[in-house]
Each structure stands twice: as C-alpha cells, then as structure tokens.
Amino acid sequence: GAGVSQSPSNKVTEKGKDVELRCDPISGHTALYWYRQRLGQGLEFLIYFQGNSAPDKSGLPSDRFSAERTGESVSTLTIQRTQQEDSAVYLCASSLEGYNEQFFGPGTRLTVL
Amino acid sequence: AQKVTQAQTEISVVEKEDVTLDCVYETRDTTYYLFWYKQPPSGELVFLIRRNSFDEQNEISGRYSWNFQKSTSSFNFTITASQVVDSAVYFCALSDANTGTASKLTFGTGTRLQVTL
Numbered sequence: 001g002a003g004v005s006q007s008p009s010n011k012v013t014e015k016g017k018d019v020e021l022r023c024d025p026i027s028g029h030t031a032l033y034w035y036r037q038r039l040g041q042g043l044e045f046l047i048y049f050q051g052n053s054a055p056d057k058s059g060l061p062s063d064r065f066s067a068e069r070t071g072e073s074v075s076t077l078t079i080q081r082t083q084q085e086d087s088a089v090y091l092c093a094s095s096l097e098g099y100n101e102q103f104f105g106p107g108t109r110l111t112v113l
Numbered sequence: 114a115q116k117v118t119q120a121q122t123e124i125s126v127v128e129k130e131d132v133t134l135d136c137v138y139e140t141r142d143t144t145y146y147l148f149w150y151k152q153p154p155s156g157e158l159v160f161l162i163r164r165n166s167f168d169e170q171n172e173i174s175g176r177y178s179w180n181f182q183k184s185t186s187s188f189n190f191t192i193t194a195s196q197v198v199d200s201a202v203y204f205c206a207l208s209d210a211n212t213g214t215a216s217k218l219t220f221g222t223g224t225r226l227q228v229t230l
Contacts (some may be wrong), residue, residue, distance in 0.1 A: 033217060042204060042220040056217060057145040089156070102218060104150075 002026065004105035006092050012111045013082055021077045021108045025094030033093040033102060034067060043091060049075060050097070064070050082112045115140045117207050119158070119221035124230055126195050134190045134224045136205030142166075147181065147188045148206040148218065158204070164188065195228045 004023045013019050025032045034046040045059040049069040060066070064083075069075040080085055089109050093102035116139040118215040127130045138147065149161040162172065164181050164185045172179045176193045192199055 035218075035220075042222040043206075043218070045217040045219070048217055059217070093158075099149075101160060103160065103162050106155075106157045107153070 004092055004094050004103055006090075006105040006108050008107065008108060010070045010109045010111075012094055012113065014113050015084060015103065016081055018080045019082055019110065021079075021090050022111070023075045023077070023092030023094075023105060025073065025075070025092070026098065028105075029094035030072050030097040031095045031102075032069060033095075034075070034077050035091045035093065036061075037107070038092060039088070046050045046077070046090075079110075082110075084112050086110060115142075115145075115207050115209070115219040117205050117219055117221035118199060118205075119205055119224050121196070122222075123225040126226070128196060128228055128230050129194050131191060131193050132195050132226065132228075134203050134205075134226070136190065136221060138186050138187045138188065138205070138207045140160045140207060140209070142209045144209070146208050146216075148177070149188075149190050150204045150206060150209070151201045151221070152185075153201040161190075161203075192226075195226075197228050197230065200226060200228045 004026055006085045009020045030070045031050055033048040035043040036046055045056055047057045047060055047067050051072055052069045063081045067077045089107040090106045091104055095102045117139045122218045145166045145199055147164045150161045162179055169181050180189045202223045204223045205221045208216040208218050
C-alpha cells in the first residue's frame with residue numbers, strides 16, 4: 001500500500017513569498033501531524049489533526065504558519081511571508097486513531113532565499 | 114513538559130562492533146510511549162520500535178535490542194554486530210498515551226551513527 005506522500009519534494013522561494021506544502025496521509029489514518037526539521041537538528045512538532053480538526057496547534061512558530069485538512073485526507077501547511085529562518089525540511093506523518101505509531105513521509109525541503 | 118535527551122551527537126564504529134545509543138527522557142505522565150526512529154541518508158524516517166511505560170521487558174529484534182529502565186528514565190538502543198547499512202541518524206521520541214486519540218511526539222536531537230569497514 002502507499003505510504004505518506006508529500007509535495008513538492010523541494011521548494012525554493014524568495015523571502016516574503018507564500019508557500020503551500022501538501023501531505024497525503026496513508027488511507028484510513030485519521031491522525032495527521034506536521035513537524036519541522038532544521039538542518040542537523042531533531043524534529044519540532046508543529047500541529048496535528050484528528051480528522052479535520054486541529055486539537056493541538058501549539059508548535060506553530062508564528063501566525064504566518066497555518067494548516068488545514070480536508071476530511072480525513074489531504075492536509076496543506078501554508079507559510080505566509082516566508083523568512084530565511086523558515087528554511088527546513090517539513091515532515092508529515094499519519095497514524096491510525098488510537099495508535100500513536102506515526103508513519104512519516106519523505107518531507108518537503110524548503111529553502112528561502 | 115516532556116523532554117528527550119540524546120547526549121551522543123555522533124558515534125563512529127567499525128563494522129561488526131556493537132554500539133549502544135543512549136536516550137534519557139523526562140515526563141510527568143505516568144503513562145507514556147517511547148519510540149526509536151531511524152533516518153538514513155535518504156531522509157525518510159523509519160519506525161523501529163514503540164514501547165509503553167508499563168512494559169519494562171527488554172526487546173530484541175534481530176541485531177537490534179532495546180533496554181527500557183524506568184528507574185533511570187532511559188530507553189537505550191543497542192545494535193549488535195553493526196553493518197555499514199546501519200549508518201544513519203537515530204532519534205528517540207516520547208509521547209503521552211491518550212488512548213483513542215492522537216498525540217504528538219517529542220524528539221531528541223538524534224545520534225548520527227557512522228559504521229565503516
């Protein structure tokens with residue numbers, strides 16, 4: 001079966017532009033998570049969805065970051081007015097309800113020039 | 114607040130050596146889960162193991178073994194007879210155990226393992 005997919009795999013943008021990152025979770029997984037991994041560092045939690053509601057947005061670094069999810073499928077992470085410090089790999093993961101074994105996608109490498 | 118510490122930033126071993134990756138965690142929850150993930154050079158995280166806080170039995174899976182000690186808040190990972198393909202960054206992670214709901218993972222900073230011939 002298909003795993004978690006993310007697009008684009010790489011995104012280069014200019015400072016100040018908006019970007020959208022997409023995540024397709026494993027079919028049937030009701031929970032979806034976004035993490036950020038800066039170069040050489042661990043993963044930082046951003047937000048998670050249970051269905052299409054977001055019970056925990058505590059990791060979003062600023063109001064420039066937002067995310068939405070359609071039903072129990074695709075999620076989009078939007079970063080407005082990108083800054084150079086937003087450069088990182090953005091990882092998406094999904095899990096079955098009631099289980100917290102998370103399966104990760106390949107990530108989107110964002111570079112803000 | 115939850116915290117995971119992986120004090121070893123980088124470890125280099127020669128193939129066939131055994132190597133242990135340390136993980137120490139902090140949590141106020143009485144029920145929680147611990148995880149190890151592998152991140153090979155390709156970048157995609159690979160799930161290795163999940164252990165709940167009530168199960169302190171050590172686990173072995175092939176060349177991999179895990180030692181969970183609640184008394185020292187540690188969940189160490191040993192690779193026996195290491196191979197070049199084990200070269201990767203290994204992350205330890207912690208989540209609370211909200212049964213029936215999802216829960217975020219708190220990750221350590223990772224240990225980079227380099228296995229050479």
